[in-house]
Amino acid sequence: MLKFIFWTLLCLNGALFAYSQGYLGKIDNGAHDASPMKNQLNAAKLALITPEQASASAAAAKAAAAAAAAAKAKPEVIACTEVGNFGAAGAKRFETMVAPLALGERQSRRSVTAEESTSSIVYIPPQGSKEGAERKASELKQLGVSNYFIMSEESTMKWGISLGVFKSEAAAQRLLASLVKQGVHSARISPRGGSTNKVVFQFKDLDADTKAKLELIAAGFAAQEVRTCE
Numbered sequence: 001m002l003k004f005i006f007w008t009l010l011c012l013n014g015a016l017f018a019y020s021q022g023y024l025g026k027i028d029n030g031a032h033d034a035s036p037m038k039n040q041l042n043a044a045k046l047a048l049i050t051p052e053q054a055s056a057s058a059a060a061a062k063a064a065a066a067a068a069a070a071a072k073a074k075p076e077v078i079a080c081t082e083v084g085n086f087g088a089a090g091a092k093r094f095e096t097m098v099a100p101l102a103l104g105e106r107q108s109r110r111s112v113t114a115e116e117s118t119s120s121i122v123y124i125p126p127q128g129s130k131e132g133a134e135r136k137a138s139e140l141k142q143l144g145v146s147n148y149f150i151m152s153e154e155s156t157m158k159w160g161i162s163l164g165v166f167k168s169e170a171a172a173q174r175l176l177a178s179l180v181k182q183g184v185h186s187a188r189i190s191p192r193g194g195s196t197n198k199v200v201f202q203f204k205d206l207d208a209d210t211k212a213k214l215e216l217i218a219a220g221f222a223a224q225e226v227r228t229c230e
Helices: 002-020 051-073 088-101 130-142 169-182 208-218
Strands: 077-086 107-124 149-151 160-166 188-207 225-228
Touching (some): 077 088, 077 107, 077 208, 107 169, 160 169, 208 225
Antiparallel strands (some): 077 225, 107 188
């Protein structure tokens, strides 16, 4: 009996010693050790959020990501592109070639007035006054030139002398060469124009691919340019 009591006390003492040294762990008495939280970096900045706040934050992040993806995928749109000026026949042919692009209300046309060279004039520049023009006319007579006309109407050519108007520049050049041989060295050649109606096409809200197709069609019309408009 004494041996039993002895060994029992010895085991109890051993168990108490092991517990005091921490070999058996610590018994949870309901109190939580705050040291792990205190050892966190920037622990003072940590904040708890509610499940509703967490859901709202996740939804906002998802919406932002979707918007960014949509903006990245959206093609560039060219606000306004203009092609022209076309004559009547060229405008009709261009419009037929553009039709397969099916641009609908994004395509429009308008008429513009343009100055176009229709002839060439051989002339002597303005002499400053009627008297000056008449003196120059007398000089022409002395050189054997009889086909001339003093321009007296209000224009930039007033008191100049017209020596001939031709539909082609080549014909004007031939007359000028002849006049030089006669001793007339002050004569010049200048194009003469008139007002004509032209057609301009406008295209709005084109993506890059459609604009490239439009430019390819316009390239077949050497005299026309593709330009940006407002």
